[in-house]
Amino acid sequence: MGYWEVKCRFCGVGFNIGRSRRPTEPRYKGWLNTADMIGVPQGIRKNCVKGKCWVIIRREGPCLPDNVQLKDMISTQDIDDNDDPADSDYMLDQDDQEDEYEELEFISDDEMISDGEYGDAEESEEIMGDGVKTDADRRESQNTNGIPHQPKSINDNVPHSPSNHSTQAWTFGWCRSTPKFQVMIDQTIDDRKTWLPAQKFYKAKTPLYYDRMHEIEHTTESADCSTVTAYNGNLIEFEEMRDCNVFQGMVRRQPNWAPESDDIDYESASRYVFTGLCGHMSSTDLRFFPHLRPIRYGQDSVFCNEYVWDPNDNYAMPFHPWCFDIYARLSRRCNGVVDVNGLMDWHYFVDGPRYGEPTYRADGNVDEDDRPYSWGHHEHVRGCGSDFWLHPKGTEYLAANPLFVPKLPALLQMATETKPDFDPRGSPFAESKDDGLQTDDFSRLPWELKMEILSHLSSKNIANLRLASRTFRHLPNTLWKHLLMKEMPWLWEVWCDDEPYFWAAVAFGNIAQSYIDNERDLARYDEQSAEIDRINRIIEEAYVRENPAFVGRWKKASAEALGERPVLSQDWRSKASPVSGKLPSSKTNWYSLYTLITRHWKDLKGLRNRARIWTDIERMMGMIAESRERGLISPLGGDPTF
Template sequence: MGYSEVVCHLCSVSFNIGRIRTKAEPRDAAWRSADWCESEGTFVMGDGFSYRGCGGETGCFVVLRTEEKMGEGRGKEVDGAEVATWEGEEEDGDDSGEFVDEIEGGEEEVLEYEEEEGDGEGGSDVEMRDVEEEEVEEEKYCEDYLTLLRNLRAMNDRPQTPKPEIFYPINLEAGDVFESTLWEREKAKYGADDESRGVSLVGVEHIAGPKCFDDRGYNGHNISAEEMKGCTTYQFLAYKSSDWHPESDDEEWEESSQVFLTGIGDRFPSRDMASPEVIPVRHGWNEGDSDSWNGGGNDRSVAMPFHPTCFDIFTRLSKQHLGKIDVHGLMEWRNSKFADVGRAFSCDPNVEKGRDQWWAHHAGAEYLAANPLYIPGLGSIFEAARTVDSSFSPRNSAFSPLAATSSILREIGAAREDPFLALPQELREHIVDHLDSKEIATLRLASRAFHELPISLWYKLLRIEMPWLWEVYSDHKPSFWTALEVLDLKREAKAKEAWTEKMDLKRYFISCEMPEILGEWEKDQPRFAGIEAVGKAYRMAEGVGKMVEREGTNWYLLYKGIRMAKLKGLRNRERIWRDIGKIVEQIRILREEGKIAE
């Protein structure tokens, strides 16, 4: 079978989104799509650039990527044992040095073995030789470990200066000759001995120019890595097993529902490659059947995939229109539409255009990968509309009064036949309440009677025209799952594993050499302090769950700021809001028709 892609069941966009960085961006701003490994450290390859149409006129480049091998680039061989440093170990403090001092301080203590007195048979020469050999072996092992720690400390103190990258403009005319020349130049730059020092050349990376044609990733000139955060993250709703039990981090609805939330994963493997894995393991579920369509199996055995941010938008709309977070209705709707393998649930034409064997990253459709909750630039628009002026009131006019110039007076005189001028201000405002923003703008041009309108009018327009701008009217706080990052969880798990191994090794040597102090030493040891991925996610989620203050906001400035900014994340939020709104409406209809049983 060929590659077969799974998409978000709520927004119809792939989890396997790629990004091609620009020359000005770091390496971690690039990642590859259509893969079965995590996105960290990957990139869109440039060795096939001649088939992508990019060249001098697109402004694209290539660069040869290198990597330092674990245990070679930052390690050293100690008595035949390969030693490697772990990323982030410096942050733990100089623990290795302290432990070296602890052990070295105890080396002067001599363990004496006295021959037992008795009938002469209790302390033979053979037994003494065995004891002496064991002492020598233990001392050598301990000395090897001390040497290892000294080398680790030295390597941690050694500054790591990466070599600057050299970007080569793509030369289509030279073709393969150009590509092979790149390799030779890069090898010459690094030197022949770099392989022995752990530096390896891993591939040619495509670097996006302003007019890059490559559809294997979105152009970094058109959307930032920050805007795309979370676009490769997936999560599932899975049916409970018979032995399901509540856990401390369950959402309120999980205990009474037939389904529960799994952990999260980064980029979805092809249907024919492997089952998607998640972290952390919740309710015993770390991998299993999950898809956006059913090939004929039992619906209850297949978990439903989605972006955590998309599920948050579902919870908002479900509470708003159905009065609760109707996950049961969502799964029943999913099951009723499960055989529609070929169609996208989204009405956005760019979604259908992007759906191919691999997701096609077309220019102009970058907003499909923009995070709809955590939107760079949105907070500054809210802040700019906030006012602390004591004289401010939403009843104030959004516009300055007309100056009484001669030309204005003539216009007013000519407009005395305008019937709207005879209406009281309250009635004029009642008229505009029934108009949209474009109609109001036209009316203001046609009649001076509508020149001054209250700021509060634009609050109503925001509620009506942009219901997806929930910061205006809702204090709903998104789940921490929407901000949790898979790479943070994996890095934290890796750091904890390395820390645990180091502590176990310390504990072993102390138990061997100074067992009498082991208990006190263990009491004084700090607990593992990781990056606190979950705590970081909670703080981020709380930061975007704040409702805009109604009385202290200039709603006209906010409306204008939103319209002018054209934020990609907000455009994607609008798209997802509309699509999920239709799903919620279908759930409502299914319930009215009695097709969803409680």
């Protein structure tokens, strides 16, 4: 078996996703899908944009031959300014044509929202304010006071990252040659003098550049530069991709396992348990199992697969914690409980063993009514899910966190009314002099019948009806709450006040940092303990006969000075990020919220991803319910031996 990355069982998206940073951003905001902090993405040379793409060499010495200086790489190669892939007369040479991957590009966000998606806000009033930034406003001021940190192993003496960056530092659980944790906390912002034009650098025909490409970083200021190994940082912000590499597993509970203190209620009541988290998924053909933190039920590593080769094997079902949060909300909404047993029984015994293969009819065609779950994912997911995750332009939203959407809280706040005279049942539209001229046939209908008609119409049809009939010029604010729940059920801020899934709210960087700090403290403690033991032996040999009381006092004082053995900090448990709660019905302008969401849809990548995942999980729950009706999985609410 060759290299193959495991995908999330819920949404089908891979866990190894990269981001190519802008050169003005701190270093920790850029990484490749291989979990390397830096590197030259595959296929990048012919897609670079003249004057906008730059190469930054992070360690000059090891990267270059002894007789080649950094300043000589460009000037001694006899490269003309016009010898650039961005020029119209430029011809690819043989080396450039050896690029293994063709440029991939999906439809843009603008094209996407026009195809049945949100963004068509023709009927919207002028509600948009200045409190929400758009994609054009995403430029950060430079800070040249960053402290550089080279990434180190968990077994090394890693300096503690500043507290204000610990929740943002990307943490990976497996990195190429060793299954150890690494926390990428390099906050350096590279001086512009160190930027090298990318096209000239790649034309310098020095094979050593690519032998050492993990010491070279490609950055770009252009949204047109594309690669298959990282998303363009000009198209998606670092904060939007929070924990996109983090996964969790679920496995069968063993008979001899006892409940743990951090068990969730529906976890304790099921036959399955959650593992710890990890920040990078290894390939199925490698021998390194992902290392998990925290260690739950004694498991510090686990083998994950979205398919089930043998139902008797206790492989972990992998998923994004944010995807399970959405599943839990949907399950409570549909079943009244979080159906863990049904989900895992369906995975182990029904859909998982199919290996993504369809059912064929007698005529040889695929049975469209009996397709595996993985066949129903969005076309963007199917297009990106190769042996490793591809990153074509237009699919950035697939890596956006659906729970923590940076721009959503501002929109929710804008839709919250602070005026004391706000009427939640009143009309959100301003009165006009023609309001009393209701002469059409609709004016004769009872109000209850009018509302019944409106309940069957879409928002676009309601907008047209308001233009056609004065009777419907003023409608109650609550109508748009109905539309939000009908057309955007995944916007749970409208109707749901559930607590978020704990493992989706806690930052994995904080967890891993606690373990790294503990390893560092233990190493120091053991070193000091060994030194104290050495000194104690010398003291004992010198004074045990003449003054044994002194030796006893010395050992006691040295033990007190050494102190207790360091224990693992649990502070990360109290640092779970809060999420937006349920909006107050008496203070929310639902029409304003609806128009704000539709107007800013293309900027709300996390919300767009939430809608996609919600649709997938609705389909999954339908398949689980069907399997339960056929007696293939355990009944809902019970826990029989299955």
